[in-house]
Amino acid sequence: MAAPTSTYRLQVSPRFTLTDAADLVDYLDRLGVGALYTSPLLAATPGSDHGYDLTDPSRVDPDRGGEAGRRVLVDRLRRAGLGLVVDVVCNHMGVADASANPWWWDVLRHGAGSPYAGFFDVDWSAGPLLLPVLADDGDGGAAAARDLKVVDDTLAYHEHRFPLAPGTGAGPVAEVHARQHYRLVGWRRGVAELTYRRFFNIDTLACLRTERDEVFDAVHALPLRWIADGEVTGLRIDHPDGLADPTAYLRRLRAAAPHTWIVVEKVVAVGEDLPATWPVDGTTGYEALREICGVFVDPGGRDGLAAAAGPAGRTRFPAVARAARRHVVDTLLVAETHRIVAAARPVLPEQPAEAVTDVVRELLVAMPAYRAYLPAHRWTLDEAVATVAREHPGLAGPARRLRDEMVARPAGTLAVRFQQSTGAVSAKGVEDTAFYRHQVLVALGEVGGDPDRFGVPPAEFHAANALRESARPRTMTTLSTHDTKRAEDVRARLAVLSELPGEWTERVRRWSARCPVGDPAVEPLAWQTLVGAWPIGVDRLADHLLKAVREMRTRTDWLRPDPAYEGVVRDWPRRVTAHRELLAEVAAFVGRIAPPGWSNALGQKLLQLAGPGVPDVYQGTELWDHSLVDPDNRRPVDFALRRRLLDRVDAGWSPPVDETGAAKLLLTARTLRLRRARPELFHGYRPLSAEGPARAHVVGFHRAPGLVAVATRLPVGLAAAGGWRDTLLTLPGAGWSDVLTGQRHDTPHPRVSDVLGRLPVALLVQSTEL
Incomplete structure (x- = not known):
C-alpha cells in the first residue's frame, strides 16, 4: 500500500x-x-x-x-x-477513573490473580498496589484516609471508586481497605514509592507490558x-x-x-x-520541524538575543539541560530510579546502596540520546559512562560494569528498566523543563530541537533533506503537532527577532522596566510569547505562563505550587494589557515584524509541503495559527471561515499576504493538490542555486525534473541590503509556471525579484509538465 x-x-x-x-x-x-x-x-x-x-x-x-x-x-x-x-x-492506559478501565478494575479487584495482572507493568513482589490518590499534607494521606467509605461494593474516596475484592466488604472501612489488593496512599508517595510503571511522571497513566x-x-x-x-x-x-x-x-x-x-x-x-x-x-517529523524552521533563523542573532534574555540567556543550553535532567531524576522520577537501582544491586554487590544509587542517577543524567537501543546502540551508554568517569572518577568502574551488564543482557531487567526510563528523563528534563528555562529564542525549544544550535545553515538543511529523500522518503514531516509548544506561525514570527537582536534587546529592557513580570528569569519568555502569539487574550496568556513557570520548576512546580509567586506571574497579562501606552508600542512592533514573519511562515510551509517525506498539516494551520502549548492548540478551529476563503481562492482570487492568512491557504491547497495529482513530480532532491548579491536569501530545491520550490530567507536582512537587485535563479531549462500565482518565466535564469514579486515563495513547474 x-x-x-x-x-x-x-x-x-x-x-x-x-x-x-x-x-x-x-x-x-x-x-x-x-x-x-x-x-x-x-x-x-x-x-x-x-x-x-x-x-x-x-x-x-x-x-x-x-x-x-x-x-x-x-x-x-x-x-x-x-x-x-x-x-x-x-x-499505557488511563487509570484516573478505575471504573472506566475494565482491565485495571479487574486487577484492583483480584490482584495478582486477575487475568489482566500481567497486562500491566506491576511489581507484585512489593506488596499491595499503591494508588497515590489521597490528599496529602505531608502525612502520607493519613488524614484523607478518614474520608474513605464503602459504597455499593466499592471503596469510595470523594468522586473516586475502587472495587472490593470478593467477600471483603464487611466491617470498619479501615479494615476493608486493609483487605484489598491495593492501598490508597497520599499523592506525594507516588513520586518515590509507586509499584507500577507509569508514563513519564503521570500517575494516572499505567504502563502496559x-x-x-x-x-x-x-x-x-x-x-x-x-x-x-x-x-x-x-x-x-x-x-x-x-x-x-x-x-x-x-x-x-x-x-x-x-x-x-x-x-x-x-x-x-x-x-x-x-x-x-x-x-x-x-x-x-519532529526532526524535519527543527530543520525547516531553523533555516529561517539568523545564526548571527544569538549573542544579541542572549543579552536580551538576561539571566535566562547567560548559560548555554547543554548546561541548562544537564541541570534540568538532574532535577527531574531527583524529584519527579525517584520511583523509576529506585526500580533501576534494585536491578543494579546484584551487579554491584560490594557497593553500598548509596553508591549504586549515585551511579544509576549519573548515568541517567549523562545519557546523550532519548534511549539506548541495546546492544546495537551501545554508543549511547559508552558516551554516558565517559561523562560519568570524567565528572565522577570514583563512579567510573561501577558505571562500566553496569554498561557491560546491559550490553551483554539487553533483555535483562536492568537494561529494560534503564532504557524505559531514559526517555522519561529526556522528555521531562529537556523537552519540558530545560526548554522553558532556556529563553534566548523560545522558538527553538521544540521537541527534537537543540536551542544551542542557533538556526540551521542552508547546507545542513539540504543535506538533511537529501538524506530523508534517499533513506526514508515515506517518513512524515510536520511543522505543528498537538505536542508543539508554539504553532508554526508563532515560531516564524519569533524567528524575525534573530534578525533584530539589538532592537529587541532595547525594547525588552524598556518594556520590562515599565511592566515587569516579577521574575527576571521569566521576562524573555513572557515578552516573546506576547509578541509571537499577538493578538492574544489575557486568559490564554496567563494560562500559558502558569504552565511555563510550573514546567521550569525553579520557583514553583506542579507538585509544590507557590500560590503567591504564581499569582504575580498570572497577573502580568492583565497588568500589561491595562498599560495602554506600552501595549500600543507592542502592537506597533508586532505590526513591523508581522510581514517578515508571514514571509517566514509561507517559506517554511512551502519547503515542508513540497519537500521530501509525507507532509502533515495540523488542524487549522492552512491559515495563520498562533496557538501555544496544549490545551491551547486543541481549541476549536473555524472551518467555516476556511471553506469560505477556499471558495474565493478557487473562484480566482489571488489573496495578498496579509493578516487573513489566505495566502497560506492558497499555498497549502495548490501544493497539496499538485502532490496528489502529480506524485511523480515529488521525487529526487537537489538544492536550488542562485547567483547575485542576495543569493544567501534564497532557499529552495529541485524535485523531479520539472519542479522547483523557492522561498525567501531572512527577509529583514534582505530588505536592509536593498532587496533582490540583480540576483538570478539557475533553473534547468526554460518555460516555467508558478503554481501559486500562474506567472510564467521563460528563461532558465529568471530574476528572483520577478519570481518572488507577488509572493515571497514560488512553486515552479515546467510548462511541458503541466
Whole structure:
C-alpha cells in the first residue's frame, strides 16, 4: 500500500466528534489532502480531550462518536478516495477513573490473580498496589484516609471508586481497605514509592507490558481489523520508546500489517537516526520541524538575543539541560530510579546502596540520546559512562560494569528498566523543563530541537533533506503537532527577532522596566510569547505562563505550587494589557515584524509541503495559527471561515499576504493538490542555486525534473541590503509556471525579484509538465 501524498491531523474529542470529522471530508478533499490523520479513537477516560488515556481498546470511544460515527467517517473517506491514518497508544492506559478501565478494575479487584495482572507493568513482589490518590499534607494521606467509605461494593474516596475484592466488604472501612489488593496512599508517595510503571511522571497513566502476546493482541485487535477491512491505511504509533523492546514490537506490528504505512512518534536527536532495524516508514517529523524552521533563523542573532534574555540567556543550553535532567531524576522520577537501582544491586554487590544509587542517577543524567537501543546502540551508554568517569572518577568502574551488564543482557531487567526510563528523563528534563528555562529564542525549544544550535545553515538543511529523500522518503514531516509548544506561525514570527537582536534587546529592557513580570528569569519568555502569539487574550496568556513557570520548576512546580509567586506571574497579562501606552508600542512592533514573519511562515510551509517525506498539516494551520502549548492548540478551529476563503481562492482570487492568512491557504491547497495529482513530480532532491548579491536569501530545491520550490530567507536582512537587485535563479531549462500565482518565466535564469514579486515563495513547474 502506498504512503499517502499528505495527511491532515484532526483532534477528535467529545467537542469535535467523528461525525464532525466526517462532515469535513469534502473540505479536506478540496484542500488536496491525501489522508485524514486522527488522534486516538479508542475508548479513553470519560471527558478526555486528547484520547491518549486509553481505557478500553475493544471499542471506539462513545464520547468521540462511537462505532457509528467511525463508520460514517470511513464511508465518507472511501467515497472521496482519501486514506485514514489512526493514532495507536501501545504503551499505557488511563487509570484516573478505575471504573472506566475494565482491565485495571479487574486487577484492583483480584490482584495478582486477575487475568489482566500481567497486562500491566506491576511489581507484585512489593506488596499491595499503591494508588497515590489521597490528599496529602505531608502525612502520607493519613488524614484523607478518614474520608474513605464503602459504597455499593466499592471503596469510595470523594468522586473516586475502587472495587472490593470478593467477600471483603464487611466491617470498619479501615479494615476493608486493609483487605484489598491495593492501598490508597497520599499523592506525594507516588513520586518515590509507586509499584507500577507509569508514563513519564503521570500517575494516572499505567504502563502496559505490550511485549506479551496477549497484550499486543488485545491492544491492536481493532486497528488491525480495520486494516484488514481496508478501512485504515496508516498507523501512527505513540511513544514506542516506553516499551520493553521497541524493535521486537515494531517487527510484530509490521508482520501483522505488512502493507500499511507506519510512522512512529520518536524523538531523533541531532545527528541521530531511527534504528535501522525498525521496519517502519519513518517518524512523525519532529526532526524535519527543527530543520525547516531553523533555516529561517539568523545564526548571527544569538549573542544579541542572549543579552536580551538576561539571566535566562547567560548559560548555554547543554548546561541548562544537564541541570534540568538532574532535577527531574531527583524529584519527579525517584520511583523509576529506585526500580533501576534494585536491578543494579546484584551487579554491584560490594557497593553500598548509596553508591549504586549515585551511579544509576549519573548515568541517567549523562545519557546523550532519548534511549539506548541495546546492544546495537551501545554508543549511547559508552558516551554516558565517559561523562560519568570524567565528572565522577570514583563512579567510573561501577558505571562500566553496569554498561557491560546491559550490553551483554539487553533483555535483562536492568537494561529494560534503564532504557524505559531514559526517555522519561529526556522528555521531562529537556523537552519540558530545560526548554522553558532556556529563553534566548523560545522558538527553538521544540521537541527534537537543540536551542544551542542557533538556526540551521542552508547546507545542513539540504543535506538533511537529501538524506530523508534517499533513506526514508515515506517518513512524515510536520511543522505543528498537538505536542508543539508554539504553532508554526508563532515560531516564524519569533524567528524575525534573530534578525533584530539589538532592537529587541532595547525594547525588552524598556518594556520590562515599565511592566515587569516579577521574575527576571521569566521576562524573555513572557515578552516573546506576547509578541509571537499577538493578538492574544489575557486568559490564554496567563494560562500559558502558569504552565511555563510550573514546567521550569525553579520557583514553583506542579507538585509544590507557590500560590503567591504564581499569582504575580498570572497577573502580568492583565497588568500589561491595562498599560495602554506600552501595549500600543507592542502592537506597533508586532505590526513591523508581522510581514517578515508571514514571509517566514509561507517559506517554511512551502519547503515542508513540497519537500521530501509525507507532509502533515495540523488542524487549522492552512491559515495563520498562533496557538501555544496544549490545551491551547486543541481549541476549536473555524472551518467555516476556511471553506469560505477556499471558495474565493478557487473562484480566482489571488489573496495578498496579509493578516487573513489566505495566502497560506492558497499555498497549502495548490501544493497539496499538485502532490496528489502529480506524485511523480515529488521525487529526487537537489538544492536550488542562485547567483547575485542576495543569493544567501534564497532557499529552495529541485524535485523531479520539472519542479522547483523557492522561498525567501531572512527577509529583514534582505530588505536592509536593498532587496533582490540583480540576483538570478539557475533553473534547468526554460518555460516555467508558478503554481501559486500562474506567472510564467521563460528563461532558465529568471530574476528572483520577478519570481518572488507577488509572493515571497514560488512553486515552479515546467510548462511541458503541466
